[in-house]
Amino acid sequence: MLSFVGLALATVQNQLGPDPVKQLALLTGNRGFQFLLLSLLISPLAQLLAAPYLIQWRRPAGLWAFYFLSLHLLVFAQGYIGWSWVILIEELIERPYISVGALAWVLLVPLALTSTRAARLKLGASWAILHRLVYVVAVLGCLHLIWQVRSDWINAGVYTLICVLIAGSRYRNALRF
Numbered sequence: 473m474l475s476f477v478g479l480a481l482a483t484v485q486n487q488l489g490p491d492p493v494k495q496l497a498l499l500t501g502n503r504g505f506q507f508l509l510l511s512l513l514i515s516p517l518a519q520l521l522a523a524p525y526l527i528q529w530r531r532p533a534g535l536w537a538f539y540f541l542s543l544h545l546l547v548f549a550q551g552y553i554g555w556s557w558v559i560l561i562e563e564l565i566e567r568p569y570i571s572v573g574a575l576a577w578v579l580l581v582p583l584a585l586t587s588t589r590a591a592r593l594k595l596g597a598s599w600a601i602l603h604r605l606v607y608v609v610a611v612l613g614c615l616h617l618i619w620q621v622r623s624d625w626i627n628a629g630v631y632t633l634i635c636v637l638i639a640g641s642r643y644r645n646a647l648r649f
C-alpha cells in the first residue's frame with residue numbers, strides 16, 4: 473500500500489477518506505519517521521544482539537526514510553501550498569512546525585547523497601561526523617510533531633520517547649569508550 477504506486481492508486485480510487493491530502497501527509501510522514509527511527513535503532517540492536525550483520529540494513533532503512541519524507545514534501549508542495557513560493561515562505565515564517573520539518577528534510581539530503589560506499593571511502597573520517605546529523609534530523613522530526621499536537625499526544629509522545637531511548641543508549645556507549 474505504501475509504495476508510490478500504492479499511494480497513487482489509493483488516491484485515484486478514493487480510498488483515503490474525506491481528506492485524502494491530509495491522509496497522504498500523515499501516511500508518508502509517519503512511514504518516513506518510522507524508517508528513520510529504524511535506521512537509528514539498527515546499531516544499538518546489532519550490539520545488543522551481537523548481530524553485526526544487521527548493520528547492512530542501516531543504509532536501506534535510511535534511504536526508505538528519505539524516500540517517504542521526500543514524498544511527504546511533495547504532498548505538501550502539491551496539496552497544501554500548490555507549488556507557490558509565496559505561500560511556502562509564509563508557511564515557513566508563520567508555522568514553526570513547517571520550518572523545523574523543512575530543515576530536517578534539507579539535512580537529510582547530504583546524508584542520502586553520501587550514503588554510498590564510494591562516498592564513505594572518499595570522505596574518510598568526516599563521513600561519520602556528517603552522518604551524526606541524522607540525530608539532529610530525529611530531534612527536529614520530534615519538534616515537528618510536538619509543534620503540531622492539538623489534543624492527541626500519543627504519536628508525538630511515542631516517537632519522542634523512542635528518540636530519547638536511542639540517544640540514551642548512544643550516550644551510554646560513548647561513555648564506555
Ligand code: HEM
Nearest residue numbers: 494497498501502505541545548573574576577613616627
Ligand atoms: C519540508 C519538510 C516537511 C513539511 C513541509 C512537512 C509538513 C507536514 C504536514 C503539513 C503535515 C500534516 C499536518 C496536518 O495536516 O495535520 C505533516 C505531518 C507529519 N510529518 Fe511532516 N513535514 C516535513 C518534514 C517532515 C520530516 C523530516 C518528518 C520526520 C522526520 C516528518 C514527519 C511527519 C509526521 C510523522 C507527520 C504526521 C503527524 C501525525 O500523525 O499527527 N515531516 N508534516
